[in-house]
Amino acid sequence: MARRLRLHRQGELHHHVRHPQAYPELGNCLYFDLAYKTHAVLYELPNNRLNWIWYINGAEPVLPGSSVTMKVSDAMVEEMREEAKRVWGPELARLMRETVEPFVNVIYDAGEPTPRLSWAGGRVALVGDAAHAxxxxxxxxxxxxxxDARVLGRCLARYCREPCARSRARALAEYEAARLPVVAAQVLHARRLGRLKQGLVVGSHGEVFDARTATEEEVSQLR
Structure with missing residues (x-):
């Protein structure tokens, strides 16, 4: 069960402006902008396009069908543009203002990491998002x-030269032993990063990361 929702406002923009002062390495890296209880990502796509993502904590919207992507109303777009001028620097705010059709993706905090990567006595293996949402x-x-795919392939090649249920079970057990600790740690790490960047409570003592007052030691948690 999802425990918290994040609105993910995204837009794609064809643009020739490079913003050399604000984003001198655009095209070679992703840029993260932090503000109070929110953050944004900016990066370049092929064919001279820019993509930006603005993460916003919010109440769960009513979604059409099973899709987590939704169009935004003109009123929401105008509100976003006004808020961008207040929150972000002029270069990023301009990109958001000039994006014609931004949209919203709804992102939920995942539950606890999956306890297993192999099921049904070694007949089913989980990889990718099925293994670590x-x-x-x-x-x-x-x-x-x-x-995941590479490790699973190597395990199957090691044990499954002959079709045998016992060999498959051993292969999947080795795959799970190799990957489960790693992917579980990454799921928890991504969740913690998101909560830090969004100014949400982290840990059992109610700590909240504040980009406005963070020390160098606190900022190092984002690396």
Whole structure:
């Protein structure tokens, strides 16, 4: 069961302005902008396009069907543009203002990491998002999926030269032993990063990260 929701406002913009002062390495990296209880991501796409994402804590909206992507009303767009001028620097606020059709993706905090990666006596293996549904704040979901497939392939090659249920079970047990501790730690790490960047409570003592007053030691938690 999801415990908390984040609105993920995203837009894609064809643009030739490079903003060399504010974002000198745009095209070679992703930029994170932190503000009070929110953060944004900006990066370049192929064909001279820019993509921005603005994470906002919010109440759960009414979603059409099973999709977590929804269009936004003109009133929501105007409110977003006004808020962007108040929260972000002029370059990022301009990009948001000039994006024609921003949309919203709803992101939930995942539950606890899955307790297993193999099921049904070694007949079913989980890889990718099925094995480790995670928020995007760690930027590692795709990489983890690739490693899952590679490790699973090696385990199957090691034990399954002959079709045998016992061999398959051993292969999946080794895959689970190798990957489960790693992916579980990454799921929790991504959740913690998201809560820090969004100014939400982290830990059992009610700690809240505040980008306006954070010390160098506190900022190091975001790395």
């Amino acid at each position: 995670t928020t995007p704040h760690g930027l590692r979901s795709t990489n983890m999926s690739v490693v």
